[in-house]
Amino acid sequence: MTTLLQFFSVILLALGLLGCKDANELQLNSVTTASTPSVSAPAPTATEQKTVALVMKTLTNPFFIAMERGARRAERQLGVQLQVKVAAQETSIEQQIQIIDDLIGAGVHAIIIAPGDSQRLVPVLKKAADAGIKLVNVDNRLDPQTVQQAGLAPVPFLSVDNEKGAYAAAQALALHAAPDTQAIVLEGIRSADNARQRQRGAERALADNPAVQLVASETAHWKIDEGYSVTQELMTRHPKVQLVYAANDMMALGAIQYLQEQGRTDVKVGGYDAIDEAVAAIRKGQMSVTVDQQAAEQGFQGVVLAQRLLQGETVPLMTLIDARLVTASTLH
CATH class of the missing domain: 3.40.50.2300 (Response regulator)
Structure with a gap:
């Protein structure tokens, strides 16, 4: 867990850099449209x-x-x-x-x-x-x-549209999955409507792919440290998992840290929010997809x-x- 604390410290230091860049500056593809x-x-x-x-x-x-x-x-x-x-x-x-x-x-x-x-x-x-x-x-x-x-x-x-965004992200995460690929979902706070919507969207996308089997879905309460610990717990129970979809980037970054420590380069991770650290992880090949909700x-x-x-x-x-x-x- 020492490396997790060091990883979290880097993220906290990076927060101060966010003020110099507007989220709208990223040139990204739209997956939802405004209803109004x-x-x-x-x-x-x-x-x-x-x-x-x-x-x-x-x-x-x-x-x-x-x-x-x-x-x-x-x-x-x-x-x-x-x-x-x-x-x-x-x-x-x-x-x-x-x-x-x-x-x-x-x-x-x-x-x-x-x-x-x-x-x-x-x-x-x-x-x-x-x-x-x-x-x-x-x-x-x-x-x-x-x-x-x-x-x-x-x-x-x-x-x-949180459900639609999560569906698109999980669909992209599982796009080229081989048959019998196992997946897990890291949920947000279960009493929050956006957490429920993202869970529904992710689970629906994974279910729509016949190559993928969802083996576990647990809350990590939006947090990086719980993203780490819940991933550790679920991967211990399901060591063949190759897809991890997290309902926000903080949980996804915690999952990535655990996977890096275990040398699991075969596992693809997706998130939600498009924070700078997640975008950087995508550039480095450590993360596959996230959603910018502006x-x-x-x-x-x-x-x-x-x-x-x-x-x-x-x-x-x-x-x-x-x-x-x-x-x-x-x-x-």
Whole structure:
């Protein structure tokens, strides 16, 4: 595990480099299309400056650093005052709830929430809505049934088609699989809607390939260290596995570290998010595929939607932006 800690340290050092590159600069192939038109930024007005809070899961995942960068771009263009709040880890749901409660007390005008859990944050968001705070949901969708049961009006949602993106990635991962190839899936947090969608997409793609047998699917909670340990556990039980699909890049990088330590160069790994470290791994031949869901664009468009709600406009209840498949061929 010493080498894993060293590997994680390199990733943390690399986070500081993300600010110099926008996710949209990558020239990649589109695998999904927007179901509603992309939201354009309204021109700044001379009205009172509004405070918008972006509440994310963590900054230990470069995906959310890119999301903040996009939100900061919208802040500059729209003239809003942006506050960015994050929990310690993607599993720190109670901390996210406390953050929202604190923002209610602080009197912010709008909250953009990337929830760590699709159900448990609904009650505190209902409290925010009752206080007159506008809400926008990004990345991971709040559970519609839980929202309805709480008496909360539907919250505008902005993301990508997670199931379609994961299907495309897992399909590419298994494209040239030999007969009787075994595969495993590393899931995200099971109570998160985007984790469930990615699991469904990946499992459907693997099932559609008659050469592939899915032998195990376990959660690694979006984390690099759990990606390592769960891969170790599953590969010990299923040593013939040759395909590993992870529902995010952090788990995929943990899996890669374990495989490198074991000298398993015969195993192909896929991920989701297209963080810089994953793209670098693809360039090096350590990883086969990932999905760019345009984190910076999600952050930007989330602030745009919040601003429009504050101006009294009606916005779409669902906006899906493009996701892009990233492979070695798309990077050339």
